[in-house]
Amino acid sequence: MSVMCREVVENIIGYIESELDGETLRDLEAHLHECPECLEFVNTYKKMLEMAGKLRERSFVSPEVREKLKKVLQSKLKSSSHLET
Amino acid sequence: MQFFKKIKDVLSTLGERESSLTDEELVEQFVKTGDHEAYYEIWQRHGGYVYNLAYRITSDHHSAEEVSQEVMMQLIQKLDTFKGQSKFSSWLYRVTANASYSFLRQRKKYEKEVGLESYAPYDDNGTLMGKIMPKAWSDRPDSFLFGKESMEIIERAIGELPDSYRVVFVLRDVEGFTNVEVAETLEISVPAVKTRLHRARLALRDKISDYFMEWDKEKK
Known part of the structure; x- marks a missing residue:
């Protein structure tokens, strides 16, 4: 069992992306069936990725930052060569 | 004028x-x-x-x-x-x-970054025994896992990853870049992307587990 825990961890990307060969996959799933630690590891790993994907919807731009960047943009455009033409 | x-x-x-x-x-x-x-x-x-x-x-x-x-x-x-x-x-x-x-x-030019090259959750014998279940959180409801507090916890945990690992994790798992796109953007090899991503995810999963446990203690 001890060797298989390490193998679950080191093959986790291949496992969740369905890239493992048949034999490795069978061995790994047999281990997951009998090792609650590894099963929890895989489940939390998947949940973490789901949570990370949701982070993209979060915004950190406050109205103050937006206003500040607007002023910077104003100044940069004024000094840019495009405006000299 | x-x-x-x-x-x-x-x-x-x-x-x-x-x-x-x-x-x-x-x-x-x-x-x-x-x-x-x-x-x-x-x-x-x-x-x-x-x-x-x-x-x-x-x-x-x-x-x-x-x-x-x-x-x-x-x-x-x-x-x-x-x-x-x-x-x-x-x-x-x-x-x-x-x-x-x-x-x-x-x-970071003059600072030595702490790497995660050898980071792994298992012990020297390669087992996870006793390392995962005490901090189990996979059965928590989605309303908790995708709620404000949990999102802040994962943000904080990501922020604590070493820079070179965080950038790979963010591009790949938050922004949805492919491995090739991450490699091209950061001008590193695809195998380097995969290695950093793997270690970043392992470290992050552990950090999140620790944070959830701390959060539970604070709420009690």
């Missing part, structure tokens, strides 16, 4: 006007004629995303502002290098990711 009045007029409408032109058409307009209204429109559409991505990669608001300004300047100077081979937004996000990474590398 007339020229500055025009700028003032444009600025006063910033945030109010919306063009029906595509990003690519706005870029072309700016590159060909120097039309600053076109540039404003581009920034209005994507400036927020630029800031958000810079913040996620640098994990610091002040740094995100600096990177945003750098990207703003790069765009003014280099928009003509956009060749239209990909969507403009994809190109811009890669420019932003690259600028953020360069910023981090510059900042």
Whole structure:
């Protein structure tokens, strides 16, 4: 069992992306069936990725930052060569 | 004077006007004629995303502002290098990711970063026995896992990853870049991306587990 825990961890990307060969996959799933630690590891790993994907919807731009960047943009455009033409 | 009045007029409408032109058409307009209204429109559409991505990669608001300004300047100077081979937004996000990474590398130039090369959750015997279940959290409801507190916990945990691992994790798992896109953006090899991603995910899963446990203790 001890060797298989390490193998679950080191093959986790291949496992969740369905890239493992048949034999490795069978061995790994047999281990997951009998090792609650590894099963929890895989489940939390998947949940973490789901949570990370949701982070993209979060915004950190406050109205103050937006206003500040607007002023910077104003100044940069004024000094840019495009405006000299 | 007339020229500055025009700028003032444009600025006063910033945030109010919306063009029906595509990003690519706005870029072309700016590159060909120097039309600053076109540039404003581009920034209005994507400036927020630029800031958000810079913040996620640098994990610091002040740094995100600096990177945003750098990207703003790069765009003014280099928009003509956009060749239209990909969507403009994809190109811009890669420019932003690259600028953020360069910023981090510059900042860390004289500091030795703690690596995660050998990071693993199992013990010396290769077992996870007793290391995962005491901090189990997979059966928590989605309303908790995707709620405000949990999102803040994962943000904080990501912010604690070493820079070179955080940037890979953010691009790949938050922003949805492919391994190849991450490698091209950061100018590292695909195997290096995979290695960093693997270690970053392992470390992050552990950090989140610790944070949830701490959170539980505080609530009791």
